[in-house]
Amino acid sequence: MSTIPENFETIRAQIKKAERMAGAGEGTTNLVAVTKTQSHENILAALSCGQRLFGENKVQEAQSHWQDLKMHYPDITLHLIGPLQTNKAGEAVALFDVIETLDRDKLATELSKEMKKQGRGLECYIQVNTGQEPQKAGIAPQDVGKFLTYATQDCGLTITGLMCIPPLEDPPALHFALLKKLAQANHLKNLSMGMSADFKKAIALGATHVRIGTALFGKRSA
Numbered sequence: 001m002s003t004i005p006e007n008f009e010t011i012r013a014q015i016k017k018a019e020r021m022a023g024a025g026e027g028t029t030n031l032v033a034v035t036k037t038q039s040h041e042n043i044l045a046a047l048s049c050g051q052r053l054f055g056e057n058k059v060q061e062a063q064s065h066w067q068d069l070k071m072h073y074p075d076i077t078l079h080l081i082g083p084l085q086t087n088k089a090g091e092a093v094a095l096f097d098v099i100e101t102l103d104r105d106k107l108a109t110e111l112s113k114e115m116k117k118q119g120r121g122l123e124c125y126i127q128v129n130t131g132q133e134p135q136k137a138g139i140a141p142q143d144v145g146k147f148l149t150y151a152t153q154d155c156g157l158t159i160t161g162l163m164c165i166p167p168l169e170d171p172p173a174l175h176f177a178l179l180k181k182l183a184q185a186n187h188l189k190n191l192s193m194g195m196s197a198d199f200k201k202a203i204a205l206g207a208t209h210v211r212i213g214t215a216l217f218g219k220r221s222a
């Protein structure tokens, strides 16, 4: 098994190569290191590799690692990549820098209220249910424009991108291409798409953020 520093080296090289093949400028893709379920030791190892951009999918678990670490490393950027309950919006606004999983009106309203209260302006991405899966969170592709208007005009949120988690059984490229099209149509610059198994494809289709866990840290135990 390879070590975390070796994995970072490998993934960074693969990202660079994918950017080159896509004709994208070097460094246009941001690596979001997904640390959910990882030990504190593994997180420290990632920080030692110079990594400063991280993703977590649960508010409480994120607090347990990152509240302290963010004080020691002021240049850390933390993305929420999991579903957010409205009753946790306050805690999420206090800890995270970017909410990638804005997926409904009520959450937009609540996040807006909390950001005003705390004087913090987080960037948000809209999670799009590109596969229109009934059990999956996200705005339906045809509703993105309307929801964007609500989130920005009515709630005053800063929306800078879109994110998606393609259905397991589909070729991911279809979903990445759709997300890219929606971002262009709505003039949004960030595209969070691609995980360990498919990030090269995502970069080929214009990802600005790839969310990688397993390929950096090994298989998750939980």
Ligand SMILES: *Cc1c(COP(=O)(O)O)cnc(C)c1O
Residues within 6 Å of the ligand: 034, 036, 057, 081, 082, 165, 195, 196, 197, 211, 212, 213, 214, 215
């Ligand atoms: C866990 C997770 C990832 C990382 O997945 P890997 O396959 O381990 O790279 C990316 N995005 C989201 C939303 C996740 O929950």
